[in-house]
Amino acid sequence: MTQGTDDLTLRTLVKKLRSSKxxxxxxxxxxxxxxxxxxxxxxxxxxxEDVANFIRNTERMLKE
Structure with missing residues (x-):
């Protein structure tokens, strides 16, 4: 799976989340x-790098 395909899948997820009835x-x-x-x-x-920082910060918040 390419980065473009991953982005398209995530964008579809965002669209579905926002349009949920x-x-x-x-x-x-x-x-x-x-x-x-x-x-x-x-x-x-x-x-x-930003993704790695997001993951680290999320893990830190979950431990607190």
């Missing part, structure tokens, strides 16, 4: 879905 944006779940979509979009545009 099961999530009302004003709810806590809806806000969580939107935050996930934003983070996925950031990763699509990020450099490899």
């Amino acid at each position: 099961f999530v009302v944006p004003e709810t806590l779940v809806g806000k969580g879905v939107e935050m996930a979509a934003v983070e996925i979009e950031k990763l699509i545009n990020a450099r490899e």
